[in-house]
Amino acid sequence: MGRVTERRKVIRIRDGVVSARPDTLVAEEPLEIRLNGKPLAITMRTPGDDFALAAGFLVSEGVLAAASDLLNIVYCAGATVDGSNTYNIVDVRTAPGVTMPDITLERNVYTTSSCGLCGKASLDAVRTTARWPIADTPPLRIAPELLVSLPDRLRAAQRVFDRTGGLHAAALFSEDGELLDVREDVGRHNAVDKLVGRALQSGELPLSRTILLVSGRASFELAQKAVMAGIPVLAAVSAPSSLAVDLAAETGLTLVGFLRGSSMNVYAGEDRITLRTAAAQG
Numbered sequence: 001m002g003r004v005t006e007r008r009k010v011i012r013i014r015d016g017v018v019s020a021r022p023d024t025l026v027a028e029e030p031l032e033i034r035l036n037g038k039p040l041a042i043t044m045r046t047p048g049d050d051f052a053l054a055a056g057f058l059v060s061e062g063v064l065a066a067a068s069d070l071l072n073i074v075y076c077a078g079a080t081v082d083g084s085n086t087y088n089i090v091d092v093r094t095a096p097g098v099t100m101p102d103i104t105l106e107r108n109v110y111t112t113s114s115c116g117l118c119g120k121a122s123l124d125a126v127r128t129t130a131r132w133p134i135a136d137t138p139p140l141r142i143a144p145e146l147l148v149s150l151p152d153r154l155r156a157a158q159r160v161f162d163r164t165g166g167l168h169a170a171a172l173f174s175e176d177g178e179l180l181d182v183r184e185d186v187g188r189h190n191a192v193d194k195l196v197g198r199a200l201q202s203g204e205l206p207l208s209r210t211i212l213l214v215s216g217r218a219s220f221e222l223a224q225k226a227v228m229a230g231i232p233v234l235a236a237v238s239a240p241s242s243l244a245v246d247l248a249a250e251t252g253l254t255l256v257g258f259l260r261g262s263s264m265n266v267y268a269g270e271d272r273i274t275l276r277t278a279a280a281q282g
Contacts, residue, residue: 003027003029003047003048003087004027004046004047004048005024005025005027006024006025006027007022007023007024007025008022008023008025009021009022009023010022010023027046027047027186028044028045028046028186029044029045029046029047029088030042030043030044030045030088031043031044031045031047031050031053031054031088031089031090032088032089032090033054033057033058033090033092034076034089034090034091034092035058035063035091035092035094035100035101036091036092036093036094036100037091040101041057043057043187043189043190044186044187045185045186045187045190046167046184046185046186046187046190047087047088049183049194049197049198050075050087050090051073051090051197051201052183052193052194052195052197052198052201053185053190053193053194053197054073054090054092054193054197055070055073055092055193055196055197055198055200055201056192056193056194056195056196056197056198056199056200056225056229057193057197058092059193059196059197059200059205059225059228059229060193060196060221060224060225060228060229061101062101062131062228063094063098063099063100063101064094064098064200065131065200065205066200066203066205067200067201067202067203068095069094069095069098070092070093070094070095070200070201071093071094071095072093073090073091073092073093074090074091074093075087075089075090075091076089076090076091130227130228130230130251131206131228131230132205132206132208132230133251133252134208134227134230134231134232134251134252134253135251135252137206137208137230137232137252139232139271139272140175140209140211140232140233140254140272141272141274142175142211142233142254142272142273142274143273143274144264144273144274144275146176146177147211147235147256147259147264147273148259148261148262148263148264149177150171150173150177150211150213150235150259151213151237151259151260153171153173153177153179154169154171154179154182154213154215155169157169157171157179157182158182158184167184167185167186168184168185168186168187168188168191168214168215168216169182169183169184169188169191169214169215170182170183170188170191170192170194170195170212170213170214170215171183171195171212171213172195172199172207172210172211172212172213172231173210173211173213174209174210174211175209175210175211180210181195181198181199182195183195183198188214188215188216188222189219189221189222189225191214192212192214192222192225192226193225195212196225196228196229199229205229205230206229206230206231207229207230207231208230208231208232209232210231210232210233211231211233211234211235212226212231212233212234212235213235213236213237213259214234214235214236214237215236215237216236216237216238217236217238217239217240217241217257218234218235218236218238218239218240218241218244218255218257219240219241219243219244220241220243220244220247222234222236222244223240223243223244223247223248223253223255224247226253227247227251227253231253232252232253232254232269232272233253233254233256233269233272234248234253234254234255234256235255235256235257235259235264236256236257236258236259237258237259237260238257238258239257239258240255240257240267244267245267245268248267248268248269249268252269253268253269254266254268254269254270254271254272254273255267255268255269256273
């Protein structure tokens with residue numbers, strides 16, 4: 001796994017017995033994203049899939065929409081005083097004709113592992129016009145029985161979580177429940193960016209016939225990332241925020257929360273869920 005995990009000494013206390021042992025922790029390091037040489041954002045992330053993370057971030061920012069928009073992504077050499085490469089700075093080069101965002105000190109984004117919106121000038125700045133309106137997508141029909149099976153499949157695919165217990169995960173499933181991709185990161189928004197970035201690089205956007213499942217809660221930012229990638233269904237094992245529900249209702253996104261065991265709450269876009277008549281009436 002390389003820098004994905006690190007070892008630290010820990011004092012373990014079990015039933016009054018004290019012992020010292022090494023513990024495996026998830027790595028967390030800053031990643032600076034530059035756009036055509038200009039600093040754009042800093043995110044705290046788990047190293048790995050950095051190019052996909054940067055590409056996915058720029059999809060959610062409305063900069064990239066297709067693999068042809070991207071010339072290349074490179075690590076920046078000389079990132080330290082002595083000229084060594086820390087592999088914590090990437091520069092994304094876009095193709096000619098790609099519209100650049102207004103990169104100002106006010107616009108620059110500082111994201112953390114828990115909140116990718118910190119530093120945004122306002123909520124209006126993240127209500128970017130979607131390239132693929134979800135409401136115009138031929139609707140999926142997803143059975144509740146399929147949705148409740150997905151968290152266990154996501155958990156089974158979390159390789160690093162098994163070693164650290166400290167990572168969020170995001171997974172893409174087909175409308176038939178096939179696991180298409182899964183990414184882990186200390187920040188759930190980074191895990192989603194890695195998924196979307198890999199899809200961009202593979203020429204698979206929009207992801208109009210997929211389900212996005214995230215560990216933890218569903219924030220406004222995660223709903224926005226789903227919308228910007230053309231994903232019609234976002235499901236989370238915990239609660240959504242009020243703004244996430246508002247955005248889902250505005251855009252036609254199906255938003256499912258508290259997806260645990262055999263139960264769930266559908267907050268928006270219930271037309272894509274094949275509900276029983278009796279349940280709908282109740």
